[in-house]
Amino acid sequence: MSSLNLNNIYVGENGRVQLSGGSSNIDFVDTVDQMIAARRIPADNLESRIEKNDEKLVALKELQTLIGTLKDSMANLYGATSYDNSKNIFESKQIFASSDGSTAASLIGVTATNAAESGSYTFEIDQIASNHKLSSDTQAVAAGADVTGLTGTGEFTITGGTGSASITVNAGDTLQDIRDKINNAKDNTGVQASVIKVSATESTIIFTSTEEGVANRMSFSDDTGSVLQSLGVLTDATTIDAANVIDDGNDALIKLDGISVTRGSNEFSDLIDGLSISLYDAEPGTTVTIGIEQDLNQAKTAILDFVEAYNAVQSFVNEKTFVDTSTGKASDDAILLGNSSVKSIEAALQQIAGSFADGVTDRPGKDDYTVLAEIGIDFVSYGANADPTLSKTLEIDETALNAALLNNPGEVMDLFLFRGKSDNSDVSMTSFSGKTSAATYEFTIDASAGDINSVTYDKTVNGVTTFGNVATINSGSSFTTEDGLKLFYGGDKMAADTATITTSKGLGSQFFFELDSILDDENGLLSQEISEIETQNTSYGDKVDRIDERLAGQREVLMDKFIAMESALARMKNIQSSLDELMAAGKEKS
Template sequence: MTSVTSTSTTGTSYTSSYSSGIDWDSLIEAAVSAKTAAADTIDTKISDNEAKLEAYEEMQTLLQDVVTAAQALRSPSGTSAKADDVFLDRAAYLTANGDVDESSVLSVTVEDGSDFGTYDVEILQIAKAHKVISASVASKTEDLGYDGVFSIGLDGGESAEITIDSDMSLSEIAEAINDVSSTSGITASVVKISDSKYELLLTAGDTGVDIITSSVSGDDVLAGIGLTDSSGKFTNVLQESQDAIVSLDGVEITRSSNDIDDVIDGVTFHLYAETPDDTSVTVEVDTDLSSVKEAIQSLVDAYNAYREFAYTQQQVTTSGSAADDALLFGDGTLRSANNQISDALNTMIDKLSIADIGLSFDSTNNLVLDEDVLDDALLEDVEAIQSLLSFDMTSSSSSLGLLARGASAPTSFTLEIEVDDDGNITSATADGVALEVSDTRLLGIDGTEFEGFSFVYVGTESKSIDVEISYGIAELLYNATEAIGDEEDGTLAEIISGMQDVNTTLEARADDIRDRAETYRDSLTARYASYEAKIAEAKAMLAYLDALLNSED
């Protein structure tokens, strides 16, 4: 009797050694394939979605790069955002007056946000550190034979006591002094004069202050090596300490350091040498033009990277159908982003356009920067460039300030602020639209055109305040791209999240179809195995009957 076997492993033979001659495996696979065809269709849909998701995610990333680049040029509001504002970057521009090399006598560092200003600087004297040296000894490594304790420090500072043993050499004394230099502020070194002459050099760590020493107990070690005389005075002063003296716009200033940071807020003068007679250096604190230029170039690069992506999505084949790489061909979100970005870049601000800073479009709408035009514009009027690119608000009252801003308020409106007898704000409106009052803050309400705006009013009387707003090109670009590309709540974030949810649902549906198909496979396998067994049994019976009938003959 022919045997019948079965297994439940997917994709392997379920029946073998058919006595019936029927190909049960093929029948099972055909039936299961019919059941899983829907899952295969779903897989194709998931694959298409994943390809489109990758395109959306790339678009989101590229738009975020535009957001970041635009942020630097839009004069963002809020204390924490000031660090992003390239127009608050400051630089010091030095100009020599007379026969002096300005960079060899002076450098200046400026903190971002410092006030503009121009100063005439003469360096009358630079600060110097006190340096003293001992008498000579024959060897730097031989024991000197002194046992004593001395103190060492800077005038007005902390002193350190140093214990010297008779088996210590000049090098070991220098090492002992250096071990406490963080306390004393003094460093020591051994100077080789010749093979038989070595001297101990002490140098003050600060300029404009004297080294102070004294013998505490035992041998007068410092007098023994000829650093001081019997009265404690230094025997050989290589360099006297002295303060720096600077004339700033004719006002003489004395400081102990060559780094002077307490004369003008945010400005530090680094002195290197005296200016020759009848010379000076003009220091102009102004906007860091190189930072502005770099920020504009970064915006161009970010936009062009996005534009190349968008251009790819618009390509068609020779037959007129979308190209294989154009995964977002005809996509409404992409089209909306392109239109808003184009509108922003083509906006005129006070009769100025991007052409005034050297920007133009090529044949594929990429931005091209003419650096010569931009350099001239920066040198001529950086404030005009800021007005072209940045957000700006002016008001008729100095009591009103802006803490945060939205994207849709009108460019001109009037704030009506009501204050009670105690000076508390009771209500506020902007062109008749109610604002939320929180102490001195006036907040735009969600859903209104003033959403996102936060004003602060420090006045004590009711007042009507006229407000003018300008949305520069970088501000418009930021608002457009941030609304679409923001990772948390931008338009693309919603689309991506929705597509991911769809894929999750489709994957679960495909898995369910395949699970049911495998259950169906098991059922068919068992059923066909039963059929095969019965056929085999019938054939065996038939063979037995044939044999029996033949034996009777």
């Protein structure tokens, strides 16, 4: 008894069921599959390339993210310009406060922006600004009861720091109604009201200016009737009852370094550039000393973040390009080994990390810093037994870095930032580009009748001078050099003027613009590399699809041929069987 091998049953695309090798004893389905598999080897190779490319894409995009983080770490370390120095981490300020009376924090609050100059100030707070506040007489009625029987009806005008409004009191109105009418007009008057329940049968109404100071004091007048006089707010049609004044609504009075200053608010934002001052309480005779100093911790944190981000990039490159020097074999993770874009990026970053700040020179008697190693940042010493992932990374001597920041913060700033120094106070740098040189620019500004007519300049770079360059005049009072240095002219523009601008290009600036170029969406090395691989994968995928489409047709043709062969063999076997039966019958008759 024979058994049926179900694995040899084949169903074609046309729905026909056929036993593979039923007549020939050849498993033609498996044979065709092997033939097609052999013909599909080019597609298999393409799919292998796609798989490797996908691994490269994952690695390159991770590297792109790490480089983006490195660029972000340079945001406050490359010298971006701003009118208030808010983008200069080296100008961050910290505040120290002391008092010879109550604690300074209970009397005054001070915040500083980067625009604040370092220094010390003494304050005496004689009086803080207050809201003008007064009350009515206590009314012998509940807050929600009709008071018009007591006050009568009529119209009064209420005036505050914002303006005036007319309030009408009708028959049946309560104190709460009067309050609501006043508060509905609050935005127009700068006066608000509240009702105080003194007892179950007594209430009073409180009037308060919404802003502090003398300029926001309230005034009232009974226009028709005598509502406010009946309430005890006024003694006559316009005079406030002094007995019901709760707070006069005073201005703030302080002494700053002995100079008397008056403001209508307890918030001083215009007293000292870069400082916002809040008064909390007055204490005449008490001196509060406020010290403003550079917050070097913020600069140090930014530098530490830069080194950490740099090392993350280099360690990742080390991992993805690692070759065991003892065996000469690449690691399984070395998916980016030999990638020219990665090599170029690595070389560019190492070159900047080990190079000089451009235009920053050693001056006699000055501790000018021109390389990172001078402030304690250097490449890791890499010996025979060192961790290969640390190769070409940076390490920090924090003691040296702390000393540099503490003793020479300006020189550390020059080491990192792009700097522009002018000999003319009317000419200042407002921005620059990655193409802007470390150079000396000597400008001649042709101005008359309130306009800048033209700006020409001589430019000296590394001792070589080009003469007669022409700047582009922008709208307003600014102009730009051909290499992207943008300047603002604040002179009267009624006569010719000159200015010399000396620029230096710190390492932070060099890093920032190199990283910006690498990450450029269109022309950056990484973007182009990723785009090229993605395009390659698309092409490979299209080729695989075409091969599979062609092989599907070939497989069907082969299957049809084998099925035809099986059918022919089956017919031959039937004929042979019939002949065998005839021959056997003939023998029996004979």
